[in-house]
Amino acid sequence: MNYYITYFIAAIGLFSFSAIFALFGVYAERKISAFIQDRLGPTETGKYGTLQTFADILKMLQKELIVPAAADKWLFMLAPAVIFIAVYLGFAALPWAPGLIPSKTNIGLYYIFAIISIETLGILMAGWGSNNKYSILGAMRSAAQIISYEIPAGFAIISVVMIAQTLDLQVISNQQGILAAEKIKFAGFWDVTNIGGLLSWNIFRAPHLLIAFVIYFIASLAESNRAPFDIPEAESELVAGFHTEFTGIRFALVFLAEYSMMFLVSMIAVILFLGAWNTPLPNIGSVKLATWTTGIAWGIFWVVLKTLGLVAVQMWIRWTLPRLRVDQLMNLCWKVLTPLAFACMLISGVWRLWLM
């Protein structure tokens, strides 16, 4: 019985976290975009406009739920729920700190990748169900894009899994710091098992994973439909793409899913490449910085800090680079990222055999 209570608490905790993150994320996005464009962003609602997104969500919850007359009602009404639940379920297998993980499964990474692919289904349902030419165009572009970009992202991840030899995210996290059970070498030659910190992160453990990280990061931008890969939403061509017809709380759910997805893909990148909840500070002789800054509270702090850093980079990229054309998008995916990801996987195999 107590198990169930813990499950509910974990589920509600994760939901409220993603909701609060979405509110904060929208505010941050508006402020960052404003400063990048030499504007001020929201300033009136609350100090420095901090209550703007609360006001927005309150307004959105009160709005009428409009179902277009020609829409496929069931698909249309279910789509936002499918989109959000697919992303939200992904949070279940993410480790937050040493020993702190909502669902400790040994196929965590595989599970996350499987479950967030269902988002595509939700997007297709939304696009088809709206019975609107812009929505269906957006949905088709989105499906094509997500399916294409899962290949380089998948291979980038496989090159990490080949180094780590596990799909369990908690084990992958453990390997990248002083808590590692095995011998960790910096760049394949220097034993840093007791030094930890920045040096034992996956991108430094096997430097070719830096390329894999960049590939995964680019692919994750495309998977969360963020600029410069936001052709499914492309405001200037498709109104708002697959969520054109949604109002009120349904629109809020789609938005929530988008921002949760940003956090989710960034957190996966942090776990796989940037040391998960491990501290970036190494042990230097008797100054045991890494030992002092490892623990449950520190773990949550480091993982959230790194993830928010990556989310900030996503926003920074969004407000800098222009949108790619569909053919450019596919070109980049199939002709650049996929071969590079294959090369990374090959190097991973060689690395594992000869250097570890």
Place this chain on the structure above:
Amino acid sequence: MVQKVIKAFTTAWKGLSLTIRHLFVGNTKREVLTVSDTNYFKQLEKGTNTIQYPKQQLPVPEVGRYQLDVEMDDCIVCDLCAKVCPVNCIDIESIKATEAIGQTSDGTTKRLYAAKFDIDMAKCMYCGLCTIVCPTECITMTNQYDKTVFQLSDLVYQFSDMSPEDAAEKRALFDKQQAEKQAAKLAAMKQKEGGA
């Protein structure tokens, strides 16, 4: 292909470094300077460009040509402004006076009362033709530009200082005078006919 990829990364980095520079100058707020200030364009390069309007206002020249204003004491109700207006935003209703009712500041005699002198600012297109044709220069453009109102009808500016009762009285007086004149004329004609 490799060169293309490298070029893509270097150009993306160029853009990203440009935007991150702007991200951090967001703290400096814009100073409010007039356009004629020598630093006006220089200060736009640093800091944010937003003017927080009701709290900050760009100074406008004293001779700005924004909203219309009418000095009713100088108006001779000639109706020229209403006739020249390309969008018909000026609506004037005049009442003839029984005698000269005074002089404007430039010495022109006023013979008409303005029962109504309305300018619909929602229609006005700020061409300034009315200010040019006005013989007494009583209709002018001012440097006031904020005309926010809560009701559309508030945008019709009423410049006439006559109350409806006053107007009715003056109209009655004029009608009476006309009637008297008419009667006098009739009487004169009758006398003429009688005499002949």
